[in-house]
Amino acid sequence: MGLRTQDRVSTAARKTVAAGPAAGDRLPTPPRERRPALAALAALLVLAGALGATVLVMRAGDRVEAIQITERVPAGSRIPESAISSVLVAEDSSVNYVLWSQREQVLGELRAGADLVAGSVLVGEMLSGEEALAADEVVVGVSLQPGQYPSGLEAGDTVAAYWVGDDAPPGSDGSEAEASTEPGAPVTDAVIAERATVATIHSSDESTGNSALPVTLRVHTDHVAALTRAAAQGEVSLVIVGSSGE
Numbered sequence: 001m002g003l004r005t006q007d008r009v010s011t012a013a014r015k016t017v018a019a020g021p022a023a024g025d026r027l028p029t030p031p032r033e034r035r036p037a038l039a040a041l042a043a044l045l046v047l048a049g050a051l052g053a054t055v056l057v058m059r060a061g062d063r064v065e066a067i068q069i070t071e072r073v074p075a076g077s078r079i080p081e082s083a084i085s086s087v088l089v090a091e092d093s094s095v096n097y098v099l100w101s102q103r104e105q106v107l108g109e110l111r112a113g114a115d116l117v118a119g120s121v122l123v124g125e126m127l128s129g130e131e132a133l134a135a136d137e138v139v140v141g142v143s144l145q146p147g148q149y150p151s152g153l154e155a156g157d158t159v160a161a162y163w164v165g166d167d168a169p170p171g172s173d174g175s176e177a178e179a180s181t182e183p184g185a186p187v188t189d190a191v192i193a194e195r196a197t198v199a200t201i202h203s204s205d206e207s208t209g210n211s212a213l214p215v216t217l218r219v220h221t222d223h224v225a226a227l228t229r230a231a232a233q234g235e236v237s238l239v240i241v242g243s244s245g246e
Contacts, residue, residue: 062090062091063088063089063090063091064088064089064090064091064097064099065086065087065088065099065100065101066086066087066088066089066097066098066099066100066121066122067084067085067086067087067097067098067099067100067102067103067106067121067122068084068085068086068087068119068120068121068122069083069084069116069117069118069119069120069121069122070082070083070084070085070118070119071083071118072115072116072117072118073112073115073116074112074115075112075113075114075115076111076112076128077111077112078107078110078111078112078155078156079106079107079110079111079112079116080107081103081107083116084103084106084107084122086100087121089121095123096123096124096125097121097122097123097124098122098123098124098126098127106122106127108155109200110127110128111127111128112126112127112128113125113126113127113128114126136220136221136222137218137219137220137221138218138219138221138224139199139216139217139218140216140217140218140219140224140227140228140231141214141215141216141217141231142161142214142215142216142217142227142231142236142238143212143213143214143215143231143234144212144213144214144215144236144237144238145211145212145213145234146211146213147237148164148236148237148238149213149215149237149238150238150239150240153198153201153215153238153240154198154201155198155199155200155201156197156198157197157198157240158195158196158197158198158240158241158242159195159196159197159198159217159238159239159240159241160191160193160194160195160196160238160239160241161191161192161193161196161217161219161223161227161230161236161237161238162190162191162192162236162237162238162239163190163191163192163226163230163235163236163237164235164236164237165230165233165235192223192226192227192230192236193217193219193220193223193226193227194241195220195241196217196218196219196220196223196238197217197218197219198215198216198217198218198238199216199217199218200215200216201213201214201215201216202214202215202216215238
């Protein structure tokens with residue numbers, strides 16, 4: 001009996017050893033080694049990636065409102081308002097876009113430096129501030145009072161210049177030109193220049209009490225002397241006429 005009891009005890013001990021320690025008797029595992037430097041680097045990489053993505057999205061969304069040509073404009077011509085519209089384009093510092101906010105300057109002062117085709121986005125290199133004068137043309141400035149020019153007069157208009165004094169108009173040679181009216185009657189139909197082109201119009205300064213409208217004309221050299229003398233006396237009136245092709 002004692003031998004059998006000893007054998008059972010030995011067998012139970014072996015089973016206990018084979019089964020390992022009880023759940024509450026497990027050996028403690030060594031703690032994991034924390035690396036704060038690697039954790040900080042990972043956080044920085046994530047942050048940098050997020051910032052980079054944000055910048056790309058913002059740059060992709062940067063737009064400027066530029067001028068687009070909607071109809072053909074011949075070289076040397078003024079650009080009419082009907083030939084432009086606004087368009088959003090990607091901002092690019094290497095491209096000299098003409099912005100929509102600059103349209104007043106484009107319409108009032110500049111000309112097409114080359115043929116402009118519909119659909120093209122306007123850049124500064126396409127424009128010119130000057131129009132070449134013909135060999136027989138000169139530029140003359142006149143100062144007009146209300147009543148001496150039609151309303152709606154614009155740069156680019158073709159006009160006729162009339163002398164509106166009470167005496168005979170000055171001739172190109174300095175002499176008095178013959179008037180077709182009877183003596184003492186105002187001369188209102190003496191043409192100084194049958195065709196001239198309005199180059200520019202400057203705003204009158206009414207704040208100083210001066211309501212005169214300064215206008216620059218392109219005229220044939222044959223009319224310069226008479227036009228400048230009449231302009232000096234304030235006796236010039238402009239009438240809009242049709243262009244050569246009309």
